[in-house]
Amino acid sequence: MLNRSYRGQDCSIARALEIVGERWTLLIVRDVFLGLQRFDQLQASLGIARNVLTGRLRRLVDEGILERRRYSRHPARYEYRLTEKGNELILALAALQQWGDKHVSEKPPRVLRRKRDKKRVVAALVARDGEVLLHDELELAPTV
Amino acid sequence: MLNRSYRGQDCSIARALEIVGERWTLLIVRDVFLGLQRFDQLQASLGIARNVLTGRLRRLVDEGILERRRYSRHPARYEYRLTEKGNELILALAALQQWGDKHVSEKPPRVLRRKRDKKRVVAALVARDGEVLLHDELELAPTV
DNA sequence: CAACTCAGTTTCGTCACGAAACCGACTCCG
DNA sequence: CGGAGTCGGTTTCGTGACGAAACTGAGTTG
Numbered sequence: 001m002l003n004r005s006y007r008g009q010d011c012s013i014a015r016a017l018e019i020v021g022e023r024w025t026l027l028i029v030r031d032v033f034l035g036l037q038r039f040d041q042l043q044a045s046l047g048i049a050r051n052v053l054t055g056r057l058r059r060l061v062d063e064g065i066l067e068r069r070r071y072s073r074h075p076a077r078y079e080y081r082l083t084e085k086g087n088e089l090i091l092a093l094a095a096l097q098q099w100g101d102k103h104v105s106e107k108p109p110r111v112l113r114r115k116r117d118k119k120r121v122v123a124a125l126v127a128r129d130g131e132v133l134l135h136d137e138l139e140l141a142p143t144v
Numbered sequence: 145m146l147n148r149s150y151r152g153q154d155c156s157i158a159r160a161l162e163i164v165g166e167r168w169t170l171l172i173v174r175d176v177f178l179g180l181q182r183f184d185q186l187q188a189s190l191g192i193a194r195n196v197l198t199g200r201l202r203r204l205v206d207e208g209i210l211e212r213r214r215y216s217r218h219p220a221r222y223e224y225r226l227t228e229k230g231n232e233l234i235l236a237l238a239a240l241q242q243w244g245d246k247h248v249s250e251k252p253p254r255v256l257r258r259k260r261d262k263k264r265v266v267a268a269l270v271a272r273d274g275e276v277l278l279h280d281e282l283e284l285a286p287t288v
Numbered sequence: 289c290a291a292c293t294c295a296g297t298t299t300c301g302t303c304a305c306g307a308a309a310c311c312g313a314c315t316c317c318g
Numbered sequence: 319c320g321g322a323g324t325c326g327g328t329t330t331c332g333t334g335a336c337g338a339a340a341c342t343g344a345g346t347t348g
Contacts, residue, residue: 006171007191010253012244013174013237019248020240023165023305027150030157034284039326047151049306054327075314077325085247087279091267092239093157096164099236100156103229104163108287109154114271115283121269123235127258130274135231139259140178143252167336183295193337198296219345221294 019063020089024048024056026096029082029089032066037079065089094123163207164233168192168200170240173226173233176210181223209233238267 006014020026024046031045043053057080060066065086071079094112101108112121125133150158164170168190175189187197201224204210209230215223238256245252256265269277 009171009190011171011174012241012249012252012254014171014244015248016240016244017170021165021167021170026161026165027153027155027158030155040324043326046153049308050327051307051329052305055304072325075312075325077314088243088246090279090282091269092236092243094269095236095239095267096160097156099232100158100160102232104159105156108156110156110284110286112269113283113285114275114277115281118285119271119273121271121277121282123239123267124270125235125238125256125265126268126270126276127263127265129263131258132270133258133265135234137259138234138265139257140254141257141262142254184293187295193339194296195298195338196336199335216294219294219343 016092019059020065020092022056022059024052025060026089026093028053028056028060029065029086030093032080032082032086033090033093037081039078042080060086091123094121098123160236163203164209164236166200166203168196169204170233170237172197172200172204173209173230174237176224176226176230177234177237181225183222186224204230235267238265242267 005018009015020029027046028042031042036042036045039053039057042048042057043050046053048056057066057068061068061080063085064083066080067083068078068080071077097108097110097112113119114121125138127133150162153159164173171190172186175186180186180189183197183201186192186201187194190197192200201210201212205212205224207229208227210224211227212222212224215221241252241254241256257263258265269282271277
């Protein structure tokens with residue numbers, strides 16, 4: 001996906017995709033969440049071209065999704081961490097993962113768990129009373 | 145994003161993004177969910193090049209996310225509907241929207257509501273006991 | 289019968305991407 | 319003390335996806 005904007009779209013989905021909708025970007029966030037934090041680790045894991053990785057990391061840092069921190073001077077070496085803003089993308093990743101598990105993967109290779117007791121965790125749409133909803137009970141309404 | 149695959153990635157997120165991670169694709173799904181179902185409506189709403197829209201719609205139909213149905217013969221005219229598989233992407237869209245609402249939009253232009261009582265609905269990560277979780281309580285574990 | 293609608297297709301130039309080589313600072317090994 | 323290796327990139331170059339706009343063809347409307 002290009003970094004071009006979706007001009008004329010007054011929509012949070014479009015705004016979000018302008019930032020994280022480029023090719024590779026969400027996979028980089030996934031890998032950093034999984035613990036890969038250095039340039040060469042990411043490059044090896046993703047098989048992404050190095051110049052493209054450079055660009056994506058720079059963009060993610062500019063947008064406040066990743067934080068670039070030096071873990072060694074002499075020589076200067078850097079690693080990337082998720083910021084709070086970056087961590088909040090986990091929900092979207094989980095939703096995509098669940099959809100992929102159900103519709104395109106044979107066997108889900110990874111599952112999301114609660115650390116405390118290792119019980120499975122799912123992404124869902126919930127009302128304030130805790131009810132989990134299906135799509136036909138939903139509507140997307142403009143705010144007035 | 146290109147329609148090229150993320151080769152060598154055994155990951156449902158990557159699998160999902162191979163299908164819906166191309167530029168425009170998720171915005172098309174959003175618009176169809178909002179009720180825009182004809183070629184020219186989508187083209188006008190998105191400002192997408194017509195040849196690109198043609199390709200995206202074809203791909204979405206091939207993948208079973210949209211269904212192309214004739215609503216008029218003489219002249220033959222078609223509209224696009226979400227399949228069940230397509231409807232299940234709403235959760236991922238909602239997650240992206242929420243992230244965009246919080247981090248990049250000034251005022252959320254649209255909200256997700258329960259049809260029945262118009263109460264707000266949110267995407268969240270929930271354990272089986274109904275507890276809503278934050279990212280630091282989560283881990284992504286390989287299935288054995 | 290001319291203008292308009294709808295759902296595309298064709299053409300063409302540009303720009304983002306992928307591959308691979310290169311670079312500079314530093315460390316490790318013999 | 320010299321050569322290989324590591325890390326985090328940058329540079330170069332060819333290809334292919336995209337954007338813009340014109341065109342098409344079947345049918346409808348005034």
